[in-house]
Amino acid sequence: MTVTQVRPAAPPARQPPPAQALPARSGVPGRIRVLTGVAAAALALLFAAVAAGAAVAGDGMRVIGRDAGPQVVATAGLYFGLSDMDSQLADVLVMGQGNDSRRQAALTRYEQQRAMANRALLKAFELAGSDQAERRTIESVLDGLGRYEQLAARALLLDAQSGHPAGPPPTEVVRVYREATDLMRLVLLPQAYNLTLESGTIVRRTYDDKTVMLPALRWAVVVAGLLALVCLLRLQVYLTRHFRRVFGPALVAATVLTLVTLVVGGNVLGRDLGHLETAKSDGFDAIVTLAKARAIGNSMQGDQSRFLLDKQRADTYEHTYLDKSQKVLYREAGNLDTYHTQVARGSDDYLGMLGLRLSVATGRPALDAYTRFQAADATFRDLVAAGDTGEAVTARLGPVREAFDAYDKELTALADRHQAVFERAVGQGEAALDELWRLLPYAMGGIGLLLVAGVWPRLREYR
Amino acid sequence: MKRLLTAALALLALLATSCGAGAVESVVDKDRIVIGVRPDLPSVGFRTADGDFEGFDVDVAGYIAAKLGKEADFIPVLASDRERVLVEGQADLVVATYTISQDRKARVLFAGPYHISYQDILVRPGETSIRNVRDLKDRRICEVQGSNAASRVLEERKVAARVLPFADYKACLAALKADQVDAITTNDIILAGLAAQDGGGMRLVNAQFNEQRTGVGLRKGDVAGCEEVNRVITGMYQDGTAAKLLKKWFGDTGLRIGTVAVPQFEGCV
Numbered sequence: 001m002t003v004t005q006v007r008p009a010a011p012p013a014r015q016p017p018p019a020q021a022l023p024a025r026s027g028v029p030g031r032i033r034v035l036t037g038v039a040a041a042a043l044a045l046l047f048a049a050v051a052a053g054a055a056v057a058g059d060g061m062r063v064i065g066r067d068a069g070p071q072v073v074a075t076a077g078l079y080f081g082l083s084d085m086d087s088q089l090a091d092v093l094v095m096g097q098g099n100d101s102r103r104q105a106a107l108t109r110y111e112q113q114r115a116m117a118n119r120a121l122l123k124a125f126e127l128a129g130s131d132q133a134e135r136r137t138i139e140s141v142l143d144g145l146g147r148y149e150q151l152a153a154r155a156l157l158l159d160a161q162s163g164h165p166a167g168p169p170p171t172e173v174v175r176v177y178r179e180a181t182d183l184m185r186l187v188l189l190p191q192a193y194n195l196t197l198e199s200g201t202i203v204r205r206t207y208d209d210k211t212v213m214l215p216a217l218r219w220a221v222v223v224a225g226l227l228a229l230v231c232l233l234r235l236q237v238y239l240t241r242h243f244r245r246v247f248g249p250a251l252v253a254a255t256v257l258t259l260v261t262l263v264v265g266g267n268v269l270g271r272d273l274g275h276l277e278t279a280k281s282d283g284f285d286a287i288v289t290l291a292k293a294r295a296i297g298n299s300m301q302g303d304q305s306r307f308l309l310d311k312q313r314a315d316t317y318e319h320t321y322l323d324k325s326q327k328v329l330y331r332e333a334g335n336l337d338t339y340h341t342q343v344a345r346g347s348d349d350y351l352g353m354l355g356l357r358l359s360v361a362t363g364r365p366a367l368d369a370y371t372r373f374q375a376a377d378a379t380f381r382d383l384v385a386a387g388d389t390g391e392a393v394t395a396r397l398g399p400v401r402e403a404f405d406a407y408d409k410e411l412t413a414l415a416d417r418h419q420a421v422f423e424r425a426v427g428q429g430e431a432a433l434d435e436l437w438r439l440l441p442y443a444m445g446g447i448g449l450l451l452v453a454g455v456w457p458r459l460r461e462y463r
Numbered sequence: 464m465k466r467l468l469t470a471a472l473a474l475l476a477l478l479a480t481s482c483g484a485g486a487v488e489s490v491v492d493k494d495r496i497v498i499g500v501r502p503d504l505p506s507v508g509f510r511t512a513d514g515d516f517e518g519f520d521v522d523v524a525g526y527i528a529a530k531l532g533k534e535a536d537f538i539p540v541l542a543s544d545r546e547r548v549l550v551e552g553q554a555d556l557v558v559a560t561y562t563i564s565q566d567r568k569a570r571v572l573f574a575g576p577y578h579i580s581y582q583d584i585l586v587r588p589g590e591t592s593i594r595n596v597r598d599l600k601d602r603r604i605c606e607v608q609g610s611n612a613a614s615r616v617l618e619e620r621k622v623a624a625r626v627l628p629f630a631d632y633k634a635c636l637a638a639l640k641a642d643q644v645d646a647i648t649t650n651d652i653i654l655a656g657l658a659a660q661d662g663g664g665m666r667l668v669n670a671q672f673n674e675q676r677t678g679v680g681l682r683k684g685d686v687a688g689c690e691e692v693n694r695v696i697t698g699m700y701q702d703g704t705a706a707k708l709l710k711k712w713f714g715d716t717g718l719r720i721g722t723v724a725v726p727q728f729e730g731c732v
Contacts, residue, residue, distance in 0.1 A: 133694070136701060182722055186579070190727035194697065197730050201690045292730065315596060315620060315672045316581070322619075323674065330565045334618035352565060 028242055029462045035238055036455050039231035043258065043451075045224040047444050050265035050436070053217035057272040058433050060210035064279055065426030067127060068199040068206070072284070073419075074123040075195040076291030078141070080298055081117030082192060085110055086184040087302030089152050091401075093159050093177055094308045094393050096166040102397060110152075117145065124195060134198060137191050144188045151180035167308070167389035174310050181306060185299065193295060200288050207280045211273065218269045225262030232258060232451075239458055251454035254447050261443045268436045275429030283422025286357065290415040293328050293354050294408060300324040301404040304380065304396055308389075321377075328353050329370060340378040343371055357414070366410035369403070376403040490555045490681065490688035495534040498524045499554035499680075502539035503631060506656030506712045508559055510539060519652065519712040523577055524558035526704055527679065530695040542609035546570055549680050556692070557680035560650055563729050572685055573678035574692035576726045577699070578709075581671035582612060583651035587639060588664040593646055595670040599624040602645040605635040612649040615673060632657055639665065650675055655716035667717045678729060689731035700725040 088110040092103055121142055128134035155176040162170045169177075232255045239248060300321055307317040322336045330352035333339035348359055350367075358367040380400050383392040490496050500521050501508030508520040516537045528535035540548050540559050548554040549571050560580075563573045586593050593599065599622050606613035606626045613626050627644055629635045636657055638644045647654060651667065658665040679696075681688050699705045706723040713720060 133697060133701070137697075186722045187724040190725055193727045194693070194725060197693070197728055200730070200732075201693075204686065204690075312595075313671075316674060319619065319673045326565050332566075334614075335621060351569075 029459055031238065032235075032455060032459060035231065035235040036451065039228060039235055040448075040451065042224060042228035042231045043447060046221065046228050046258070046261060046265070047440065049217055049220040049224045050261065050269075050440060053214060053221060053265070053269040054433050054436050054440075056210055056213045056217060057269060057276065057429065060206055060214075060276050061272070061279075061426055061429045061433065063206040064203050064276065064284060065422075065430065067129070068203045069279075069284060069287070069422060069426070071124060071127045071199040072196055072288055072291055074120050074127060075192055075199065076295060078117055078120035078124060079189060079192040079196065079291075079295040081113040081120060082141075082145070082184060082188055083295065083298040083302060084113040085117065085148075085152070086181055087298065087305055088113065089155065089177070089180065090302060090305035090309050091397060093155060093169050093173060094167060094305055095397060096169070096393070097163050099166070099397075107156075114149070121145070134195060137195060141188050141191050144183060148180055148183050148188065151176055151183065155180055165390070166393040168311055169309065174312075178310065178313075189295075189299065193292070196288065196291055196295070200284075203280065203284055207276065210276060214269060214273045214276070218266055218273070221262065221265045221269065225258065225266070228258050229255060229262070235455070239454075243458060243461075248454045250450045254450035254454060257443060257447050257450065261447070264439070265436070268432045271432055272429045275425045275432075279422050279425035279429070283418050283425055286418035287415055287422060289353060289357065290411055290418065294411050294415070296324050296328055296353070297404070297408060297411070300328075301401070304377065304400060308384065308392060308396060318381075325374070326352060329355060329358065329367075336381070337378075340374055343374045344378075346371065362417070363414065366407065366414055369407035369410045373400075373403040373407045376400045489685045490533070491531065491691050493533065493555065495536065496528060496531075496555040497536050497538055497553065498528065499540035499545065499548050499557040499559055500524055500537050501541070501559040503541060503633075504560065504653050504656055505660035506716070507652055509656075518656070519578075519708055520558045520560060522708050522711075523699070524556065526699055526708075527556070527558070527692055527695050530698060531691060545680060549682050552682070555681070555688075559680075560653060560677055561680045562650075563676045563678040568729075570683060572681045572683045572689050572731065573729050574681060574689040574731065575678040575696055575728060576676035577679060577696045577705075578652070578677045579726050580651050580675045580677055582615065582648060582673035582675060583654055584668040584670050585639070585647045585654040585658060585665050586645065586668060587642075588666055590645065590666070593668060595668070596620050596622055596648075596672045599646060599648070601625065603627055603643070604646050604648055605629045605638055605644045607632055607635055607649070610649055616648055620672065636661055636665070650677075651718055652713060655713050655718035659713075659716040669717075669719045671719070676726065676729070686731045693728050693731065696728075697725055 088106045092106045092110075095102055095106070121138060125135065125138045128138060155173055158173045158176060159169050162173060164170060164173075168174065232251060236247060236251050236255070239251070303317045303321040303324070307314050307321065310317065318336060322333070322339055325336075325339060326333070329343070329350045331339060331342035331347065331350065333342055349355070350359060354363070354366075354370075357363050358370070376395070376399050380392060380395045383395055500516050500518070502510035502516070504518065504520075507518045508516060509518045510516055516539075521537065524537070525535065538548070538554055540554065540557060542559075545557050545559055545561055546567065549557055557571075558577075561567075561573070563576060567573070582596075584593060584596070584599070593602065596616060597620075599616055602624055604613055604616065604624045604626060606628050608628070608630060613624070616622050616624050617626065627638070629638060632647070632649075632653065635644070635647050639647055640661075640663060647657070651669075651671065654667055658667060679692050681692070700723070709720050709723060
């Protein structure tokens with residue numbers, strides 16, 4: 001599609017080819033014109049192919065590097081902020097009376113996450129552009145967030161009034177919190193998560209599309225370039241024969257410039273294909289996976305507080321915790337105890353979302369941090385099972401939360417590394433294209449002028 | 464020269480159009496698709512006397528096919544057939560209370576979930592001592608072939624219920640009514656459908672103890688198909704169809720429908 005947009009109008013009109021039978025001398029200008037015309041057409045094709053290739057690569061870089069890439073960061077940030085709001089709220093509700101500094105810290109973090117979620121929402125909305133489905137989703141999250149905050153405020157107020165000790169708050173508080181957390185976990189978070197996935201879809205499609213078109217256009221550059229070179233050489237040979245000049249400097253220069261265009265054009269397209277591959281495979285895919293894993297991780301640790309807070313739903317929250325754990329790092333386990341044992345034993349062949357990424361050396365610190373987090377969870381659940389609610393609350397708000405934060409920090413460090421790879425690849429790809437776009441008009445103009453300069457004097461001899 | 468140019472352009476065009484040929488044929492590339500649905504679950508996926516299929520899953524499958532712009536043929540699949548029909552290529556999609564799990568994901572691809580249900584408990588009308596999964600301790604529950612619901616009570620929830628094997632849910636329900644078992648536990652919408660068809664006042668406890676993500680099964684590798692189905696599911700919730708269908712099939716079955724919202728998708732990789 002792009003080919004037709006960038007390709008200049010039809011090649012210069014040609015005179016009908018002179019018949020062989022015509023007297024040699026009078027056929028010369030016609031012949032020169034034909035050869036020049038064909039060379040010009042081949043050059044036009046070369047430039048069209050380079051321009052089309054650059055346009056395709058540029059489009060790929062823009063979609064992956066400027067739209068979907070940042071959108072993943074924005075929507076993942078949104079998920080994280082929302083999810084953490086809900087777990088901070090749960091934390092405050094289970095900590096009970098006499099934990100004022102902790103309560104204040106959790107509320108401060110709640111506010112920070114709310115601000116972060118709001119910023120991420122705005123950013124996501126901006127990046128959604130004209131995508132109606134995405135915009136509807138973001139608007140729906142925005143509406144829901146307002147309702148959530150009202151419910152959260154009510155739960156907090158009721159909780160403060162009740163003055164309960166550490167552990168599950170009174171039924172009335174649990175009822176309001178349930179309404180809030182259902183809204184968050186069943187309505188808002190899925191939408192944020194699906195937005196991240198949608199960006200992944202957009203990138204995969206763009207990438208599949210570009211990785212087919214770019215190599216083809218690169219071949220087109222090579223073919224058109226060689227064709228132009230052959231034409232220019234043929235023209236020179238003809239002129240040499242008929243005008244007894246060894247070579248015309250202008251045409252030689254045009255030929256060299258054409259060769260340079262061919263090599264540079266083909267090279268830039270090839271390198272951009274490489275940058276696109278790096279940005280996608282080493283950058284984007286890893287960023288999305290880690291964003292998803294962080295999102296699920298955060299809701300996992302929220303499930304720990306919810307497990308404490310809502311006795312009636314404790315089984316469900318324990319199950320979702322196991323389910324999410326297995327999604328992140330899979331070991332076959334029919335219940336949470338078995339899973340804890342399996343994780344504590346360690347393994348090099350985890351399946352699941354992070355299985356591959358954490359089995360390599362760079363993933364080791366994150367894997368170790370995850371193992372420590374699960375160990376902390378096991379201790380925490382033992383306390384709950386033993387009926388030590390107060391101790392369990394202290395464990396949840398202290399060591400368990402710290403173990404989670406340490407694990408999350410490792411994931412963030414991994415994600416930052418891939419983010420850097422991603423940005424570098426996109427930056428280099430775009431820089432190469434910018435350079436190409438800057439040089440292309442000069443090459444075009446230069447070669448055109450040289451071609452005219454090489455042919456015009458010869459044609460004038462016939463006036 | 465001219466011929467060479469034409470040949471080069473033809474080659475280019477050929478390269479550019481040959482992109483669709485992937486390893487797995489995607490459902491998006493077909494005009495007619497085959498969808499596997501359950502024949503044995505009233506209100507969910509059920510074959511009526513005249514051979515048609517009806518139920519929540521069937522309506523969802525029909526909606527997906529229509530939005531994908533495909534003609535759909537339905538084939539019956541039992542719980543134990545779901546994976547096979549996909550792997551062997553007899554069905555393009557499976558919409559048959561197919562719970563997403565990490566084991567299954569090794570062999571099939573899941574779009575959705577299109578519905579989040581919970582494991583629940585069905586009891587006789589007079590039964591009041593069973594209110595949640597823990598109350599199943601030492602009680603008789605039935606285990607249906609091909610379903611892992613009963614073992615989840617024992618293994619995952621560590622509740623020592625007494626498990627009695629039955630061939631299918633129909634036999635299970637008969638046993639419940641005849642006082643041979645005290646409860647049936649499985650996916651809440653299956654229980655709601657059973658109770659509604661029976662009409663004997665069997666009661667859903669609404670214990671909702673295990674979250675079950677019900678997805679659309681696709682052949683592994685059909686990423687494009689999976690992404691497209693996910694978009695359709697998003698639309699199904701945004702346009703109100705999902706809420707309408709849940710109300711149509713389970714509105715007066717005693718099932719607590721609760722929040723109806725687009726579920727968190729599994730992702731297509």
